[in-house]
Amino acid sequence: MSPPILLLTGSTGFTGLHLSRLAQQLGYRVIGLKANLNDIPALEKEVLEIKPRYVVHLAGISFVASKDHEAFYRVHALGTANLLQALTQLPSSPEKILLASSATVYGNSSTPLSIESQTTAPLDHYAKSKVAMEEITKTFFQKLPLIIARPFNYTGPGQKGNFLIPKLVAHFAEKKSHIELGNLNIEREFNDVRMICDAYLQLLKVSPANEIFNVCSGNARSLQFVIDSLVRLTGHNIDIQINPNFVRAKEVHRMCGDPSKLQTLFQNNQINIDAPPFTETLDAMLKAYKPILNN
Numbered sequence: 001m002s003p004p005i006l007l008l009t010g011s012t013g014f015t016g017l018h019l020s021r022l023a024q025q026l027g028y029r030v031i032g033l034k035a036n037l038n039d040i041p042a043l044e045k046e047v048l049e050i051k052p053r054y055v056v057h058l059a060g061i062s063f064v065a066s067k068d069h070e071a072f073y074r075v076h077a078l079g080t081a082n083l084l085q086a087l088t089q090l091p092s093s094p095e096k097i098l099l100a101s102s103a104t105v106y107g108n109s110s111t112p113l114s115i116e117s118q119t120t121a122p123l124d125h126y127a128k129s130k131v132a133m134e135e136i137t138k139t140f141f142q143k144l145p146l147i148i149a150r151p152f153n154y155t156g157p158g159q160k161g162n163f164l165i166p167k168l169v170a171h172f173a174e175k176k177s178h179i180e181l182g183n184l185n186i187e188r189e190f191n192d193v194r195m196i197c198d199a200y201l202q203l204l205k206v207s208p209a210n211e212i213f214n215v216c217s218g219n220a221r222s223l224q225f226v227i228d229s230l231v232r233l234t235g236h237n238i239d240i241q242i243n244p245n246f247v248r249a250k251e252v253h254r255m256c257g258d259p260s261k262l263q264t265l266f267q268n269n270q271i272n273i274d275a276p277p278f279t280e281t282l283d284a285m286l287k288a289y290k291p292i293l294n295n
Helices: 014-023 040-050 069-088 127-137 164-173 193-204 222-236 258-268 278-288
Strands: 005-009 029-032 053-058 096-099 147-152 178-181 211-215 239-241
Touching: 005 014, 005 040, 014 193, 040 069, 040 096, 053 069, 069 096, 069 127, 096 193, 127 147, 147 193, 147 258, 164 178, 164 222, 164 278, 193 211, 193 258, 211 258, 222 278
Parallel strands: 005 029, 005 053, 053 096, 096 147, 147 211, 178 239
Antiparallel strands: none
């Protein structure tokens, strides 16, 4: 019996590389989408040729602070619409399609733990484009078996250095004397990418169609906690300097999700996902770190 085909968008990105490896270990045949999501003829041709049994849609602009606001909507909203439309043309619908949205859709939540049923309150174009993506996806609920995942912050080896945790890891790994940061008054979950990927693949197996899930732990950590953890792991102290240019005008101060819906689904199906401790994640990132050499 041939392995089930999983079509993966964003397969060469940070999350895509981790998910691809795990999916192959679990017995999927992973095929990364090559077509541009906004090249409709090429997209439709490739989807029809692959005939996927499962789809995980990760493609997007991951850097929230990007200045190309139009691209957020072009990729997240229009690109997703094009992909879903192409999937409706398959002779046989995929068994399950998971789309990665974002916890940023909640904005500054009025509750300590954001829940799937609350009203979204996006603060910037990145988050608003994710809300647009979700609303477009809902219009396909009667045509395709869809899951919308809202991952909270996560990190791990291979994440680009313009993200907060890799930036901190690089400075500690290289024993830098100081680091410039933006707003220190934030709390995030900082989960491990392995947990996110495992949860995505388990949702493909057991989630009912047309549902929204927080993919989170419910454990928020301060930025100071991250710094203190790196000090303990490396034995190195670093001077923290605030750079006003790094402070976002619209900042979500606390981003933490309620994992109850996800946990209940997994418990009912006797599923345990891989959720490494945060210090283990940092340690793996420190060991995997390779300095960028200037030529």
